Amino acid sequence: MVGVTRWVKRLLPHGLLGRSLLIIVTPLIVVQLVSTYIFYATHWDTVAKRLANALAGDIGAVIETLRAFPDPDSQAHTLRIAASRMELDIRYEPEGILPNVPGEPPVGIMDAALYQSLRERVQRPFQVDSESFDREILVRVQLQNGLLEVFVPRKRLFSSTTYIFVLWMVGTSMLLLGIATVFMRNQVRSVRKLAAAADSFGKGHDVPNYKPEGASEVRQAAMAFLIMRDRLKRQIQQRTEMLAGVSHDLRTPLTRMKLQLAMMGELEGRVELEEDVAEMERMVEGYLAFARGEGSETPVPTDLAQLVEEVVGRYRRQGSEIDLHVENAVSLTLRPHALSRALSNLIGNALRYGGHVWVRVGCRPDGVDVVVDDDGPGIPVNQREQVFKAFHRLEGSRNVATGGVGLGLTIARDIVRSHGGDVLLEDSPLGGLRARLRLPL
Template sequence: MPTGRDSLRDEMERGADRGGDRLGEATGLAADLLTLRPPRSWPRRMLPRSLLGRSLLIILLPLVLLQVISTWIFYDRHYDTITRRLSQYLAGDVGAVVQMIREADDANQLQDVYEFAWRRLWLRVRLLDTDTLSQPSRPWIPSILDKKLTDALAERLDLPFVIDTHSLPRDVWIEVDLGNKILYVLVPRERLFSETSYIFIMWMVGTSIILAVVALLFMRNQVKPIRRLAQVSEMFGKGVDVSDFKPEGATEVRQASIAFLRMRERIRRQIEQRTTMLAGVSHDLRTPLTRMKLELALLGEGGEVEALKHDVTQMERMIEGYLAFARGEGTEQPRPLDLGDLLRQVAEQARREGASVDLHIEERLPAVLRREAMRRCLANLINNAQRYGGQVTVTAGRRREGIEILVDDDGPGIPPEQREEVFKPFFRLERSRNPETGGTGLGLTIARDVVRSHGGDLTLDQAPAGGLRARIWLPQ
C-alpha cells in the first residue's frame, strides 16, 4: 500500500510530466511554424536582402527608369530630328558642289569651286582620277547618322555614292561617282553633330551619379541606428550588458529603440524578482530538509530510516535540478577566457569522479563566455556520456568561423526520431522517473539553453563508435 510520501512524490512527478509535455508541445509548435516558410520566388531572390540595398533600389530604380525614358525620348525625337536636318543640309551642299563642278569649264573655275566649298560650306573637295568608288568597312551596328545621311544624299543626288562615318576620328568622307571621275568630299563632324547631345548625356549621367551618392550617404546614416539596435539586441540576448546605447535615428527607429530599452528593464526586473523568489524558496525548502536529516540521524540505524534518508537525498537532488533549470545562470556576466583550460578542468573533475575521459584540444580557444554556465553545460554533457557509455571522447577546435566541441561516447545512443525530444524539459528516455537511472530530465535542456544563450547551438548525432555525439558550436 503506498504511503503518503510516495503518493505526494508521484503527484509531483505527474505534474512535472504534464508541464514538460505542454512546454515540449509549445516548443515543437514554434519550431514547426519557423520551418514553414514559403519558397522564395525568383523576383524575390533577385531583390537585395539588406534594408540599405532595398532602400537604394527604391530610390534609384525610378531614377534609372526616368533616365531611360528621357534618353529614349531624346534620341527618338530630338537627336533623330537634328541628325536628319543636318544631314539634309549637308546633302544639299554636296549636291550644289556637284552641280558647280559639272558647270566648271576650266581648271581656274574648278579651283574657285574648291575655295568656295571650303570657305562657305566647310567642305574639302577634290576630284580623284579614278572611276571606281571605294569600299569602306561597315560597322557592326549602323548608326543613326549612317541611315539619315544615306537617305538625305539619295534624295538630293541621282549619282552613285558611298559614305564613311567611323574611320576618321574628326571627319566624315563622301565619294560621288561623276562618271569619269570621283568627287571626294571631307566633312568636319561638327556639321553633323549637335553639342546639345553631349551636354544632355553629361548632365544626365552627372546628376544621376550625384543623386546616387547623396542617397547612399543618407541611407547609410538612416540604417546605422537599425544595425546598432540589432547588435545591442543580439548582445543582450547573449547576456552582455550594453549601457551606452541611446535611441537615435528616425522617429520610427527611436520608437523601436525606446521599446527595446523598456523591454530590457522589464526583463531585468523579472530576473531580479525571480532570483529573489528562488533564493527564498531554496532557503525555505532546505530548512525542513535539514531538520529531517537531523531527526533521521537521531533515529539510529534501520531499514525504514535508510529508506527515508535515501528519499531525502533524492528530494535534495530534484530540488537542486529544478532550481538550476529555473535560475538559468542569467545573472552571470560573460568574461574572456580560454575554453581549452575550462575543458581541461571539467574533464579532470569528471576523471576524479571515476569517468574515463579522453580530451583532444587542437589549439588555444579564446572566447567570451559565462564561465560557470559553460562549465555546467560541459559537465552535464560529459556526465551524461559517462552514465550511458564507458569511454568519453572530447574534441575541441575551430570550425565554420567558430568553436566546435564534440562529446562522443560508446553507449547505446539515441534513436534519430528522439534526438530533438530529449531537449524538452523533464523528458527522459528512461520512464521509471528514478533519478538514479535517468536523472531529472533537465541536463540536456540546461546544456542547450546555455549554448544558445551564447549565440551557438547544441545538436545530437551518432558517434563514430556507435554511441551518441553531442556537438556544440559557438560563434567567435
Template sequence: MATDTTTQDSPDQNVNNDLTTKSPSFLKRFLPRSLLGRSLLIIITPLLLVQAISVWVFYDRHYETVTKRLAQGLAGDISMAILLLEKTETPYEQAHIFRLMQKTTDLSLTLHHDITLPPTAWTPDWSVLERRLDQAISEQMMKNFDFIHQYEIDTVSLADQVKIQIQLDSGVLLILVPSKRLFTSTTYLVILWMVGSSVITFGVAVIFMRNQVRPIQRLARAAESFGKGRDVKGFKPEGATEVRQASGAFIRMRSRIKRQVEQRTAMLAGVSHDLRTPLTRMKLQLAMAGQDEDIKNLQTDVIEMEQMINGYLAFARGEGREETVSCEITGLLRDLVDQLGQNNNPIDLHIEEDIVIQLRKESFKRAVSNLVTNAQRYAQHVMVCARKRKSASGYLLEITVDDDGPGIPPESRLDVLKPFFRLEQSRNQATGGVGLGLSIANDVISNHGGDLSLEDAPGGGLRARIILPF
C-alpha cells in the same frame, strides 16, 4: 540502447534550416540579398529605365531630326555650287566660285580633272552616329542630285572634316566639310548631363540608404548578442520611425525577459535557501534521536531532500548574471576532463584546433560537466570532441559527448531536457538525481544562443551535441 537514428530538431533550428537550405529561384540568385542592395535596386532600376527611354527618344527623335536638317542644308549648298560650276567657262570663274563658297558656306571645293571615282564606294566600319550621319547626307544628296549617279562620303578619315567626292562630267569634285556643320554638341551634352545626374543621384541614394540601413544592422546585432546571452551596451533607438519603434520594442522585451528571469531565479534561490535552515535542524534532531530503522529511513529522506535543494540552487545559478568573457575552449575542456576523470572512468578528449569564444565561463563549464557526469553515470567509456564548423552565417563551435551506455529512447529525448523529468520514475536519487542535470545544460546552452540535441552515438549509446555560434 537506442536503435532509431532519427533526431528531433528544435523549432529554432528548423527555422534556420529552412532559411539556409531552401534553394532560391533562378531570378533571386542574381538579385542582392541585403536590404541596402535591394533598396538601391528599387531606386536605380526605375532611374536607369527612365534614362534609357530618354536617351532612346532623344537619339531617335532629336538627333535624327537635327542631323537631317544639317545634312539638308549641306546638300543645298553643294547643289548650288555644282549648278554654278556648270555655268562657268574659265578656270578663273571656277576659282572665284570656290572662294565664294569657302567664304559664305565654309566649304572647301577642289575639282580634279584627271581622276574618276571607282565603281564601288569605300564603306568603312562606322560607328552608330557616323552611320546615321552618312545615311542622312546620302538621302539628301539623292534628293537634290537626280543627275548624279556616283559619289562617295567619308566621315571617318579626317578628324575635323567630312570628305565628299562627287563624279561630274568634267572630273571629281572634292568637298571638305567642317564637322561642326554636321555634328551638334547638344547630343553629347544631354547624354553627359543624364549620366552625370544619374551618378550623383546614385551617390546620394547610397549615402542616405546606408544611413537608414545602419540602425537596422545595429538592431540585428543587438538582438543576436542578447540571444547569445551577452550584455548589449549602448544600444538606443535611432533611424526612421519604424526602426525606432522596433528598437523600442526590443528594449522593452529585453527588460521584461531580464526582469522575469531575475524574479524566477530569486524566487527559486530564496525558496531553496530557506528550506536549508529547517532541513539542517531536522538533520540535527535525527542525529540525536537514535539509530533505529525508522530514524535511518528519515535520515535517507532528509539526504534526498538536501540533494534536491542543491539541484534547485544549481538550476538557479545557471540563470545568474555572470558576465561573458573570452574563453579558450581547449583549456576549459582539458581542466574539466582532468577534474571529472580522477574518481571516475577516464575520458577521451579530442580537439581539432584552438577555439576562442565569448562565454559565461562558469555556466558553460557547469553545462558540459552535467553532460559528461550524466554519461559517466550510465556508461563505461566517454569521449568528448570539440571542433569548429563553418556555416552560412559564420562559424560554429561543436562539442559532442559520446558514451557507450543504454542511451535514451528517441521519443523521450526532448522530455529529458525539461526540468524535473526523469526516465526512472521511482524518484530514487541513486538512480537518476532530481531531473535537473540535462535541463540545466540545455538552459545554459540556450542562453548562449546555442542548441543542445541528443542523438545516437556512432558506436552505440547516446551523443549530446552542443552547437554554439561565434
C-alpha cells in the same frame, strides 16, 4: 515558371541596402532608356537631317555657281569662297568620270540623312566615301563637263549635343546614385546595429550602450527591443530570486528533520524517512543549481578549449576515463562558471551511464561544437526532447547512483541557450549517446 522565379530571386540582392538601391536605380535606368530613345528618335534625327541639308545645300550652291560661271577664273574664285566660308575642300577634274563602283549603303543616322539630302538638293549622280578618311568625308558628284570631289569635315555632320546629353544623364545618375547610397547606408546602419544588439542579447551579453537611431520605424523597433530586453531581465531575475529563496527556506526545516531523525535512535521507518530527507535535500540543491544557471555572472573572453580541459581534468583526478581531443584554441565571450557547470552535467551524465567517455572540441563555420560521446545504453529517439524537461528521469528509482534529480540536462541546455547556443542529443558512433553542445561565434 517556378524555376525562372527562383533564378530571379537568386540574382536579386538579399540585403536591405542592395534592395533599396535597386528600388531607386530601376526607375532611374528606365527613365534614362526612355529619354535616350526619345532623344535618338526625335532630337538626333532632326539635327542630323538639318546638318545634312545644310551640307547638301552648300554643295548644290557650289555646283550651280560653277555651271553659271564656267570661265576658269570665276570657278577658281568660287572654290576659294567654298573653302573659306563653307569649309569645303573642292577639287574639280575637267572631263572626269565618276568611278563605276557601286557605293556602299549608308550606315547610321548621319549617313542616311546625307544620302537623302544629296538626292534632294544635288539631283546628280554621286558617291559618298565615309570610311577612307578619319576626319573627312569624300563626296563625288558627276557634272556634265567633269567630276567634282568635295572633302567635307566630319564636324559639319556631327552634333556634340549627343555625347553631352548622354554624359549629362550618366553623370547626374551616378551623382544621384552616390547620394542615395550614402543616405541608404546610414538608414541600414541603424538596422544592422539593432540586429547586432539583438544577437548579442540572445547570446547572453548585456547591451547597455545601445541607443535607438535611424528612421522612425527603426526607432520604434529598437524601443520595442529595449522594452523586451528589460522585461526578460526582470522575469529572469524574479525567477532566480524566487527559486533561490524557496530553496534557501527549505533548507531550515530539512536541517531540523535531519537532527530529529538523528536523535530518534533506532525506530521503525527511520531509514525510509532518512532516504526521503536525502531526496528532498538533493532536490533543493538541484533548485539552487538551476537558479544559479541564470545568475548574474558577467560574460568575459574565455578560452573554451582550456575550460573543457579543466572540467575533464577534475573528472580524471576522480579516476574517470575520458579521452579529450581539441582541434584548436577558440576564444569566446562566455560566463565561464555557468558553462563549466553545463559541461560538468553533460560529462557526468555520460560517465554515469557509460564505461568510457570521449570529449572533442571542434570548430565549424558559424560556431564551435563540444561533443561528448559515451558507450552506454543511449536514449531512445522519441525521449530525447523529454529528458530536457525539468525533473524528468528515464530511471524511475530514487537511487542516487543510478539517477539524479532530473535537472542536469535541463540546467545544461538552459545555460547553453543563454549563450545563444543549444544542446542536442544524437546517436554516438561508439554505440551510446552523443551530446553536442553548440556555441555561436
